[in-house]
Amino acid sequence: MGIQSWQLKVKKEATPDLDGLKKAVASCTLCGLDKTRTQTVFGVGNPNADLMIIGEAPGFYEDQQGEPFVGRAGQLLTAMLQSIGFDRNKVYIANILKCRPPNNRDPDTQEVELCTPFLKKQIALIQPKFLLALGRIAGHFLLDTDQPLARMRGKIHQYQNIPLLITYHPAYLLRNPADKAKAYEDLLSARQNLS
């Protein structure tokens, strides 16, 4: 058995564990957001993806549909991925929080602390070759810093030995379209690091 087929097998076997993790998330009541959620939003996409994208938290539409990035920001994310030749279904998309904070407020420190063990496990199961973090909140958690986004973007970091790039959140880009060009540069850099 060659190393490549062995790696493939190890990755494929991650799927049942991912299902188990999804069930654990669905019954989680740790931080209290279960009281206001419609449902949990675990993650979506290819469990063997090379590229894993990490957003902040579900919004209104994600909470309704149980899938990350399906609202306006999600449509922009899908278009951003297409612009570098990536199909949304071939990557894996998850969030820092698995439940919607009321009125889409920022996740608080305790929510991030209680929820991110799920994300850590998700990353360990998927074993992506590259992580793309969207926005300040995801960047802060993955880099364990409180730097402004401008300081975090534009370079390749590492998270648990996985190359990590932090770029603008699509919701920010909807409000600040002038920064789309810089986000596109970041995406090109991600694609280059994946090839």
Ligand code: URA
């Ligand atoms: N914004 C996020 O960060 N995640 C989603 O799933 C939707 C909007």
